[in-house]
Amino acid sequence: MSTLFDCRNAFAETLVALGEADERIVVVNNDSIGSSKTGAFRDRFPDRLINVGIAEQNLVGVGAGLANAGKIPFVCSAACFLTGRALEQIKADVAYSNANVKLVGVSSGMAYGPLGATHHSIEDFAWTRAIANLTVVAPADPEETAQAVRLAANTPGPVFLRLSRMGVPALYDHSYAFKFGKASMLRDGGDVTLIANGVMVTRALEAATLLEAHGIEARVLNMATVRPLDQEAIIAAARETGALVTVEEHTTYGGLGSAVAEVVVQTVPVPMRILGVPGVFAPTGDPAWLLEHFGLTPEGICDAALELKKPVLR
Amino acid sequence: MIDTSTPRTQQIETLRRQANQTRCRDLRMIHEAGMGHTGGDLSATDILTTLYFEVLNVNPNNPADPNRDRFIMSKGHCSGALYTTLAYRGFFPVEELSTYMQPLSRLNGHPDRTKVPGVETNTGPLGHGLPVAVGAAIGAKLDQAAWRVFVLTGDGELQEGSNWEAAMTAGHRGLDNLTVIVDRNRLQQGDAVANTVRLDPLADKWRAFGWAVAEVDGHDYDALLDVFGGLPLETGKPTCIIAHTHKGKGVSFMEDKAGWHHRVPTADELQKALAELEAAV
Structure with a gap:
């Protein structure tokens, strides 16, 4: 089994490196230094970590104000509170105001599994991708995380980075060049396309291997950016493989699958399956168990693809 | 920065004339647009005039100057007073006010x-x-x-x-470079603040949060100049200025009436209002 990485570490290391090079980089958080792994940044730049306490509306507003003062704030919080509690601030103070704020939602999806549905962040794609002028990104591995953090810092404008705490294997090396709004094809195939992001990308790749045994060649796209969406890659996948399965650690209402479907039905309508949490509050359980519970496993993805490829019996 | 070379009486007279002009233009604008927040615009006008014409270090020719003072209009629905003030201060042409809330105007109902x-x-x-x-x-x-940094909030907004x-x-952080001005007109959209959810004791609330507090008549330029000239009230503390104001200030039949929160003057009411304001100069 390959080594697993917590992408928060790549985030934290990159942030310190960015902070060394540019004193405009600051961190704002809501008493979440531990969970956002920003302790190293605080130790290195004590004045530049602004802890506003347990106050998410203020968290995001203060971030917007720091941007107004010329800073490049990374506003860090558990994804569930950042997006749920401060959504109007994200909309008005950050996106609509075009403030140069980088929102970082950590422990996204069902990473806080046993803590229950209050702490799961499985609505955040739906909420954030509906907001204009906000780039929404869920990186899949440490390299992609580091590059997304660097790109966010160097690209003026609002960005939401959705980071998990679940271990994932490394998928990319330094030769990779992440771009906002550009999917990365991890495997080519002509029979079906598996589209995933975040922690689900590895599982989609494993599903592609399982599909080989069934004589199905699956393309795998890492759709790290949910907004703006790589429409070209989706249209090409629909045209060239004729069937799509989306996989996300998110509710099936309004997330990655919905975003892909919006493109597909208006361009190259092909059969699709949308895998995720099927519109329910997830029960308690550790994250791996929850993913299995909802069929978000290589086997579950493989089964969905097989079902999609099965000739329709009338 | 407050000009100390001009005699105070002359300063006050200039502010009074400017505020009167702002009120007249704002009421015309609201009437033309058929929309606006009349009452709160008028309660905030003297504060905005004092800030923009005597206090704030801002440059209309370089509005993004990194060293400018920041003014934030938290009660964004009173965009009419803000736009009129910004226009007279030279940030954009006064004629543009006639596009207020029209399709594709940049003068949206709330500032952008x-x-x-x-x-x-x-x-x-x-x-x-x-x-x-x-x-x-x-x-x-x-x-x-x-x-x-200056920020103007409504009182109901609190x-x-x-x-x-x-x-x-x-x-907590002792931000003595920050001043909040509360436009304490005592009325919110539907009723008196005190009948909705009361704020009193308001000054004590701010003090309890670590702020230095002053209470002034928000229509008294002399008092406003004094308090803005003495900022921060206390080194190491943010300042809260509770500005006691009247919703609809300057027009007798609009003053202190919650009904004028976002009521638009009819042609007849506009003429009466302008006549009153012009007579006051």
Whole structure:
């Protein structure tokens, strides 16, 4: 089994490196230094970590104000509170105001599994991708995380980075060049396309291997950016493989699958399956168990693809 | 920065004339647009006039100057008073006011910083201005910069909890480069603030959050100049100025009436209002 990485570490290391090079980089958080792994940044730049306490509306507003003062704030919080509690601030103070704020939602999806549905962040794609002028990104591995953090810092404008705490294997090396709004094809195939992001990308790749045994060649796209969406890659996948399965650690209402479907039905309508949490509050359980519970496993993805490829019996 | 070379009486007379002109133009604008927040515009006009014409270090020819003072209009629905003030201060042509809330006008019902020079952050939903102001004030402190941050809130707006999150942070960090002005007109959209959810004891609330507080008549230019000239009230503390005002100030039949929150004057009412204002100069 390959080594697993917590992408928060790549985030934290990159942030310190960015902070060394540019004193405009600051961190704002809501008493979440531990969970956002920003302790190293605080130790290195004590004045530049602004802890506003347990106050998410203020968290995001203060971030917007720091941007107004010329800073490049990374506003860090558990994804569930950042997006749920401060959504109007994200909309008005950050996106609509075009403030140069980088929102970082950590422990996204069902990473806080046993803590229950209050702490799961499985609505955040739906909420954030509906907001204009906000780039929404869920990186899949440490390299992609580091590059997304660097790109966010160097690209003026609002960005939401959705980071998990679940271990994932490394998928990319330094030769990779992440771009906002550009999917990365991890495997080519002509029979079906598996589209995933975040922690689900590895599982989609494993599903592609399982599909080989069934004589199905699956393309795998890492759709790290949910907004703006790589429409070209989706249209090409629909045209060239004729069937799509989306996989996300998110509710099936309004997330990655919905975003892909919006493109597909208006361009190259092909059969699709949308895998995720099927519109329910997830029960308690550790994250791996929850993913299995909802069929978000290589086997579950493989089964969905097989079902999609099965000739329709009338 | 407050001009100390001009005699105070002359300063006050200039402010009075400017505020009167702003009120007249704002009422015409609201009447033409058929929309606007008449009562709150008029309660805030003297504060805005004093800030923009005597207090704020801003330059209409360089609205993004990094060293400018920041003014944040948290009560964004009173965009009419803000736009009129910004226009007379030279941020954009006064004639443009006639596009207020018209299709594709940049003078939206609530201010948009991406379109209107001089606007610092997009407001409209209440309770957003103070947290942003706190962030800007922290930014200035990090840079040891001399520029200051001012934010104008409504009083009913203080029912929004986000204000108190930000007030706590500002008090904790001792942001003495930050001043909040509360437009204490005692009326919110539907009723008196005191009949809705009361704020009193308001000064004590701010003090309890670590702020230095002054209470002034928000229509008394002399008092406003005094309090703005003595900022911060206390070194190491953010300042709250509770400006006691009257909704609809300047027009007898609009004053202190909640019904004028967003009522638009008819042609007849406009003429009466303008006549009163013109007679007052």
